[in-house]
Amino acid sequence: MEPGNLTGDSEFLLLGFSEEVELQPLVFGLFLSMYLITVFGNLLLILAVSSDSHLHTPMYFFLTNLSFVDICFTSTTVPKMLWNIQTQSKVITYEGCISQIYFFILFAGLDVLLLTVMAYDRFEAICHPLHYMIIMNPQLCGQLVLMSWIISILHSLLESLMVLRLSFCTKLEIPHFFCELNQMIQLACSDTFLNNMVMYFAAVLLAGGPFVGILFSYSKIVSSIHRISSAQGKYKAFSTCASHLSVVSLFYCTILGVYLSSAATQSSHSSAVASVMYTVVTPLMNPFIYSLRNRDIKEALMRFSGMPALKRPIVLGLKKCP
Numbered sequence: 001m002e003p004g005n006l007t008g009d010s011e012f013l014l015l016g017f018s019e020e021v022e023l024q025p026l027v028f029g030l031f032l033s034m035y036l037i038t039v040f041g042n043l044l045l046i047l048a049v050s051s052d053s054h055l056h057t058p059m060y061f062f063l064t065n066l067s068f069v070d071i072c073f074t075s076t077t078v079p080k081m082l083w084n085i086q087t088q089s090k091v092i093t094y095e096g097c098i099s100q101i102y103f104f105i106l107f108a109g110l111d112v113l114l115l116t117v118m119a120y121d122r123f124e125a126i127c128h129p130l131h132y133m134i135i136m137n138p139q140l141c142g143q144l145v146l147m148s149w150i151i152s153i154l155h156s157l158l159e160s161l162m163v164l165r166l167s168f169c170t171k172l173e174i175p176h177f178f179c180e181l182n183q184m185i186q187l188a189c190s191d192t193f194l195n196n197m198v199m200y201f202a203a204v205l206l207a208g209g210p211f212v213g214i215l216f217s218y219s220k221i222v223s224s225i226h227r228i229s230s231a232q233g234k235y236k237a238f239s240t241c242a243s244h245l246s247v248v249s250l251f252y253c254t255i256l257g258v259y260l261s262s263a264a265t266q267s268s269h270s271s272a273v274a275s276v277m278y279t280v281v282t283p284l285m286n287p288f289i290y291s292l293r294n295r296d297i298k299e300a301l302m303r304f305s306g307m308p309a310l311k312r313p314i315v316l317g318l319k320k321c322p
Contacts, residue, residue, distance in 0.1 A: 012097050013090045013173045016081065017272060028085045034284050035078045041287035042067035044301065052300040058136040059125070059240075062118045063290060065145055066247075069114060070283035073107035076100060077178035077279055097179035102160040105181065109152035109206055115248050116210035117144045122241040123217040127224045155202055162195050176272045178279075207255075214248055243290045250285060254278040 017027060046064045049055045077100065084090055092100070125132050159181060167190040176183050181199060185192045221241060228234045254277035291297045 010094045010168075011091050012094065012179065014081070014084060014092055014177060014179070015090060015173055015175045016084070016177045024085050024088075028082060031078055031280070032082055034280055035074060035082070038074050038280070038284045039071050042071045042283065044304075045287045045290065045297070048297065048300040048304040051304050055296060055300055058121050058141050059118070061141055062114060062121060062145070066111070066114045066118070067287065069107050069110045070286055072103070073111060074280055074283045076103045076107060081177045092179065097174075097184070098160055098163060100179045101163060101181055101184065102156050104178065105156035105159050106152050109155050110148055111251065112207055112210050113148035113151060114145070115244070115251065116213050117148060118244050119214040119217040119248070120144075122244055123220055125240060126221050126237050151206070155206055158198065159202065162198055166190050166192065166195065176275070180275070211252060218245065243294055246289045247282075247286055250289070251278060251282050254282055 017023075045067045049060045049064050080092065080096070080100065084092075121136060124135050128135065163181070163184055166185070166188040168187060169189050172187050174180070174183050174187065185195045185199065188195075218241075221237075225234050225237045228237060254274075291301060
């Protein structure tokens with residue numbers, strides 16, 4: 001095929017997971033269920049925190065932002081995939097593909113940065129408890145979230161503009177269920193050296209950097225917890241960051257698993273299946289992790305739904321059991 005610049009009428013084909021027609025209803029039902037649970041679970045978490053004045057703290061402020069980003073993150077890819085399965089079409093326009101790349105990178109970057117901000121919040125809460133509310137004041141919390149948005153918007157804009165400079169063949173098949181940046185660069189007919197350099201540099205800076213920050217925060221947290229004399233104090237300090245640590249582990253482990261599996265198998269299909277873990281499963285699991293491991297969230301959800309909240313004496317009594 002002759003290379004050439006794409007026009008507004010050009011189209012891409014998203015090959016998805018399977019070419020077998022009989023499997024399409026199963027894939028549609030599975031992803032529709034996961035998408036609805038993700039949206040409903042994160043939305044319920046946002047409403048429960050917003051409606052409970054006891055949860056108007058920095059930790060839950062960042063949590064509601066993370067839940068909103070998770071809804072947007074999964075909404076960037078799954079609805080289009082469901083629409084293509086329902087209409088038995090694999091087509092996505094050039095404009096639609098560029099838009100999907102932009103919003104996918106935007107919300108993925110926000111996920112990483114918000115998890116880093118939440119690690120810093122837990123660091124201040126455990127390592128400097130007496131000054132926590134002074135340091136993590138509403139102004140600083142707003143500035144941290146705003147900076148996360150600004151950095152993510154600039155990064156996604158840069159990556160999208162870099163894709164716009166590429167030339168493609170007249171017909172393109174993307175072996176994925178969404179327009180993934182690396183796949184787009186690999187399909188380009190023009191020189192992609194600069195695109196690859198920008199992509200790898202951004203990955204190291206905006207994914208590796210925050211990960212190092214999270215590790216540093218938790219190294220200080222673990223050190224502070226070890227200095228606590230009582231076992232009950234250690235448990236209480238650790239429980240305040242257990243949910244966040246679980247979410248961080250799930251997010252980074254699934255992303256690492258995607259790239260290790262794709263590098264080992266060199267299969268685009270395997271990469272597409274593995275990508276489901278951090279694009280769909282992680283946003284799905286986040287509200288469950290925070291609600292199941294956090295008593296305040298569970299009580300807020302019960303109050304929001306009209307159910308009587310658990311009484312503290314009962315919970316304290318259960319803690320004394322061996």
